[in-house]
Amino acid sequence: MTKAWDTTSEHLLRELAPQVLGAVARRFRDFVSAEDAVQEAMIAAFTQWPEEGIPDNPRGWLIQVASRRMTDQLRSEIARRQRETAVAGELETAAITVDIETDMDPNDTLILLFMCCHPALTPSSAIALTLRAVGGLTTAEIANAFLVPEATMAQRISRAKQNIKASGVQFQLPTREERAQRLRSVLHVLYLIFNEGYTSSSGTQLQRLELSREGIRLTRSMHVLLPDDPEIAGLLSLMLLTDARRAARTGANEELVPLDKQDRSLWNRGAISEGTDLLTSALSKGAVGPYQLQAAIAAVHDEATRPEDTDWPQILALYELLKRVSPNPMVTLNHAIAAAMVHGPSKGLELIRALDTDSRLSEHYRLHAVRGHLLEMTGDYESAIKHYRIAAGRTTSIPEQNYLMTQAARLAERTTQ
Amino acid sequence: MKYILMMNSMRAGHGVPQWPQKDLQAHIAFMIGLDEELRQSGELVSAEGLSFPDQAKLVRAGKNGVPITDGVFPESKEFLAGFWIIDVEKPERAYAVAAKVSAAPGLGGAPLNMPIEVRPIMSAPPPEML
Secondary structure, eight states: OOBOOOHHHHHHHHHHHHHHHHHHHHHHTOHHHHHHHHHHHHHHHHHHHHHHOBOSSHHHHHHHHHHHHHHHHHHHHHHHHTOOHHHHHHHHHHHHHSOGGGOOOTTHHHHHHHHHTOTTSOHHHHHHHHHHHTTOOOHHHHHHHTTSOHHHHHHHHHHHHHHHHHTTOOSSOOOHHHHHHHHHHHHHHHHHHHHHHHHTOOGGGGGGHHHHHHHHHHHHHHHHHSTTOHHHHHHHHHHHHHHTTHHHHBOTTSOBOOGGGSOGGGSOHHHHHHHHHHHHHHHTTSOOOHHHHHHHHHHHHHHOSSGGGOOHHHHHHHHHHHHHHSOOHHHHHHHHHHHHHHHOHHHHHHHHHGGGGOTTTTTOHHHHHHHHHHHHHHTOHHHHHHHHHHHHHHOSBHHHHHHHHHHHHHHHHHHHO | OEEEEEEOOBOTTOOSOOOOHHHHHHHHHHHHHHHHHHHHTTOEEEEEEOOOGGGOEEEEEOGGGOEEEEEOOTTOOOBOOEEEEEEOSSHHHHHHHHHHHHTOBOGGGOBOOOOEEEEEOOBSOOOSOO
16 A cells, blocks of 8 residues: 655655665665665655655665665676676675665664765765755755756766765764764754755745755754754754744845844744754753854844844853854954944944954955944944945845945935935 | 856957867867866856857847847957856865966967956855854
């Protein structure tokens, strides 16, 4: 008997992808080919299941299809190399008799995440490979999400796998010594996937919304596997607390709406309470890291019913901690905004002066955007307009550019009145 | 990060290059090879060559939005001959590809050293926090 395909089926199929890949890769001891075979099995399922119904044992079905591809490929490879027929025969019996289906390891998803987010890969190739191998997305879907041709994306994924092969990573969990650093890479890749979808969530690019959902889903499955890691919980919480504001983040014409102008009734209360609960339990574990701190800042924003209710002293204290735990110029910039909200704009301006000599940020549009904002707070509209316009000229984002130009135009109108 | 590489090598009034067969073939092979290389590296978004300037029309809206077409102006010094859109990790990589395009072989196989304009393509806003 088969079950009919419905809206949850796609989710089920994606959840199975890393389990199937884990089993097949382990059985054939070849991650690179197994990944291709599983992708083919996934595509077969996506075309057949909606029409024929979901098989009784969907996992077994996928493993069967993928293994058949692997065996076919191996057989033709062996024939090509003209090896002794004995090897081919042996392989055939092995594939039939060994029941791969019972070979389940709950760590497979984790092993795959560590592999696909290996520091030897560039961020964009790690993202693509993770989405395909762990997320169960097809190459076409990934290409669509990143607005590049499918052939280009296929090539990017294939090169990523070759890099993994060349770096000699085994299909196993990293050693205890490696673990912390490798975990950082995994969390970074998941964060980038989420952000890619979140920041580009405009109406014209609806399909890209899937990426933030995918980022949340993958982080959630990692949290289920390692529930005691506070930074994984922190990242999941940060994603939920940020994503909760998505509906309010853009206006009717897809223009960016800053936090203090957002319609807070549009915020997703369910996501906020889930994120807050996760964070509370993560913080109680005592190992505070940058994701938990960023989640805590997001939580303080989310709990204010009106912008004027925002607990800025609390946010300032959190940024001070974040500056110590993970210092970088963007944190300094956000810290300056919080300081301006607590102690007045001149304090903020004083703090960002230090960034003028930081080569990572001195030419960056964001420094000018923040300076424009702080100067506007002091009432120096003329200088504020100047910095908003410099920032507008330097950003590479159209929504951001529109926002900054509008800020300058708004102040210009006020000064001439 | 996506970049557009614009090759502004054509001059108004000039038609197709009149190079010997060998040089033409070397140039064509170079361009095809470059596209293939960018596809293989997983960086190519699109690449297009444009027709020669004598095929170009300048269009403006007339009354009631009726298009008014005109020939291109001979005083225009340079025309866009083609472009590549690539998706790369760092701006330096975009500059390296541009330098390669610039050195495409011309007459006698000598590098053309064409100026290639490299510009970032506007994208979604960056994350609010790091």
